[in-house]
Amino acid sequence: MTATFSGPRLSRLRVPARDELTPSARRLADTTEKAEGYVPNWIEAFALGGENTNRLNAYLFPLLEGAADSPGDLTGREREILATIVSVTNGCSYCHALHVDTLGKVLEDHWLAHRIGLHHAEVAELSDRERLLADLALTLTHTPGEISDDRIEALRAVGLSDEDIFEAVQVISIINATNRITLALGVLPDEQIFANR
C-alpha cells in the first residue's frame, strides 16, 4: 500500500494527479464533474493508463450510449441491462453500484434496476427480448463456450438483427473487461451513488 491515500483508498495502484492527465482524460473528468457533480473514482483510477484508457473509453462509450455509426440498434435500456447484469455477476462492487444506478436513471425506477441486477429471471417487467439478452449476458460471462446456434436463433426470433446481436455481444464483452480492470484496481465505490439511494 502506498502512502498516497488518506481515508479509504481509491485504487490499489497509483492515482495520477489532475495535472498529469492527458487532455482527453482531463476533458472527461471536467465534463463528468459538470454533469454529475463529482468525478467518479473509476475515471481517476483508470487515468493511470493514459492514452490506452482514452482508447478504451472511445470504444466503451458508444457501446453503452449508442452511436449513430453503430450497425446495431439496441435500446439504451437494453445496453444498460446488459452492463448491469454482467457487473453484478462478476462481483464487481464498483461496477455493480455504478451500473445499477445508471440503469435506475434510464428506467426512472431504481427499485426495478436493483431487481434486474440481482435476479432478472424473476422480473416480470422485462420483455422476452430483454430476458433473452439478459440470459445471453449471464452465459457469455460465466460459460462463454456454451453459446450455441440455438441461442442465436432464439435472439433472432424475438426480432434482433445479426448486427443487434453482435452489438449485445460487444457490450457484454467490454463490461467483462472493465469489471476485471476495476476489480484488479479495487476501485472504491463512489459514496455519491450510495448517499442518495
Add this chain to the structure above:
Amino acid sequence: MTATFSGPRLSRLRVPARDELTPSARRLADTTEKAEGYVPNWIEAFALGGENTNRLNAYLFPLLEGAADSPGDLTGREREILATIVSVTNGCSYCHALHVDTLGKVLEDHWLAHRIGLHHAEVAELSDRERLLADLALTLTHTPGEISDDRIEALRAVGLSDEDIFEAVQVISIINATNRITLALGVLPDEQIFANR
C-alpha cells in the same frame, strides 16, 4: 443457421462481404492479407460491428503490440504470454490457435509457446516476472475478485511499475473481451495456422 456459408462456417452471425466494409476495416484486411498471405477469419467475422469494431481494434492493437504513447513498458513477449494464457484459459479455440501461433513467432519457438499456453507453471524458461504476470492472467480471468494488495506488491517486487501492472491488467481484460466475442460468434480457426505447425 443462414445459407451464407459453404463448407465450414466462418461465424454464427452474418459475415459482411468485402465491399460492405468500412474504409478502416478494408485497410486492415488488405494490410493483414499482404503481411500474412490471408485474411484471418476473426477480421471477416468481426467486421459486422462496423465502426464499433474499428474502435475495438484501435484499443486492442496498441495493447498487444506496444505503443509509444503507452505509460507502461511491458515487453512484446510479456504481452503475448498474457494474451495466450487468457485465450487458452477461456477455451476459445480460435484465440488459442492464433495467440499461441503469434507467441511462437515472438519467441521464435512454437514448442515453447505451446507449453506456456497449456501449463505455464511447468515452464522453466519463464522469468519470475513473467511467471507472476502469467499467474495474474489466470486469476483475473477466473476469479477477478481475488486480486489482493499482496499480489500487486509481488508484481512491484519483480520490477514492474504501477503503469506496467495497469497495462498488464488491460491486456488481460481486453483479451477476456475478445475471447468472448470470438466464442459467441464461433469463429472458425484459420486453417493457415494449423497447416504449418
